[in-house]
Amino acid sequence: MRVLLVNDLPPGSGGGVEVHLSRLVASLEAAGDSVAVFAGEIHHQGAGRILDVWDPRARARLAALARRFRPDVVHHHNVLRELSVSVLGVPRGTRQVLTCHDHRLLGAGDPGSPGGRVPAVGRALASTRARWERVIARHRVDAVIGVSAPMVEALRRAGFGQVEYVPYFARPLPANAGVPLDACHDVVYVGRLAADKGVDVLAAAFGLLAASWPEARLVAVGEGPERVGLEALAAEIGPERVVLKGATDAGGVQAAMASARLVVVPSVPARRPEGSPMVAIEAAMAGRPLVVSDDPGLRELVDLAGCGLVVPPGEARPLAGAIGRLLGDTELSVRMGQAGSRMAQGRHSAAAAVARLRAIYAGQRQLPDPGL
Numbered sequence: 001m002r003v004l005l006v007n008d009l010p011p012g013s014g015g016g017v018e019v020h021l022s023r024l025v026a027s028l029e030a031a032g033d034s035v036a037v038f039a040g041e042i043h044h045q046g047a048g049r050i051l052d053v054w055d056p057r058a059r060a061r062l063a064a065l066a067r068r069f070r071p072d073v074v075h076h077h078n079v080l081r082e083l084s085v086s087v088l089g090v091p092r093g094t095r096q097v098l099t100c101h102d103h104r105l106l107g108a109g110d111p112g113s114p115g116g117r118v119p120a121v122g123r124a125l126a127s128t129r130a131r132w133e134r135v136i137a138r139h140r141v142d143a144v145i146g147v148s149a150p151m152v153e154a155l156r157r158a159g160f161g162q163v164e165y166v167p168y169f170a171r172p173l174p175a176n177a178g179v180p181l182d183a184c185h186d187v188v189y190v191g192r193l194a195a196d197k198g199v200d201v202l203a204a205a206f207g208l209l210a211a212s213w214p215e216a217r218l219v220a221v222g223e224g225p226e227r228v229g230l231e232a233l234a235a236e237i238g239p240e241r242v243v244l245k246g247a248t249d250a251g252g253v254q255a256a257m258a259s260a261r262l263v264v265v266p267s268v269p270a271r272r273p274e275g276s277p278m279v280a281i282e283a284a285m286a287g288r289p290l291v292v293s294d295d296p297g298l299r300e301l302v303d304l305a306g307c308g309l310v311v312p313p314g315e316a317r318p319l320a321g322a323i324g325r326l327l328g329d330t331e332l333s334v335r336m337g338q339a340g341s342r343m344a345q346g347r348h349s350a351a352a353a354v355a356r357l358r359a360i361y362a363g364q365r366q367l368p369d370p371g372l
Helices: 016-030 046-052 056-069 120-140 149-157 199-209 227-237 250-258 278-285 296-305 316-328 330-347 350-361
Strands: 002-007 034-039 073-076 095-100 143-146 163-165 186-190 217-221 242-246 260-265 290-293 308-311
Touching (some): 002 016, 016 034, 034 056, 143 350, 149 296, 186 250, 217 227, 250 278, 290 316, 316 330
Parallel strands (some): 002 073, 186 260
């Protein structure tokens, strides 16, 4: 099969979607497919951001690549910020698939917006634009994929016809790489250091429990505007207690997971709902228990596997309490970590996800996932 992948940013750059793309390219090629990628060629700045709505140049460039590559299927990913919906349906007569990684097509704010907070007028404009983009997508896309059960249901409610579920997938830790949980004291966060990710709430929560757990460290992997809050916390309780790793590659993320006592995903859905955070799946695959906020895209994973604790979003004290519970209860941490690992190896392996995806490429409707 000849697969053309389309995304705003190149595989391996940016955030979780680009990590997923790099894994997808390798997995499709390993399955025997020929893969071409159209990504990172268009970047709108200043007044040029009006082209986020419709960009004839992006459409023409994609059409030119398609003429050369002759794909059997075009698989679109995050195209709404730079490439725009103009690229959907290119080339005509070729099967079109779109994966929704976040809720932008459903009217949520852009996760790349500064601070993650969208003013009321911005939300209104995003909603209006999303309605128009959904009209285009419904007419030009043959199948739409959601990365979580709540997103699948939301896409169906939005009027899409063929809506399928394909989860993110992750690789297990290298053999003997993981440190036993009873020897670990790191509270690990991986992702953008942004307000919608709840980094400010996590900093406040760790500040509340730091004195009670003197061996615990908060390890943050990623960059973003909320770094200043973590730096202030480090200045208050000591730089050895708050370790800022900055941006890193997949190996760096796995290294952080390997020494984690637990992984925290404190996203605040009122600021921006999650799709299905890659980090939660990576933590489960690594056998590390989770503490997550009560966001549908996060709760789905924890509820299915029993692999963590769920806390109210945006509240530091419940978050601190859940972190402290897992720091203090090794048996519970191990049990949850093992449950997550079992679930991830069956449901979030590359083999399972790519087999499902290739069937969708071929036009085959898939049975609902057991979690749906």
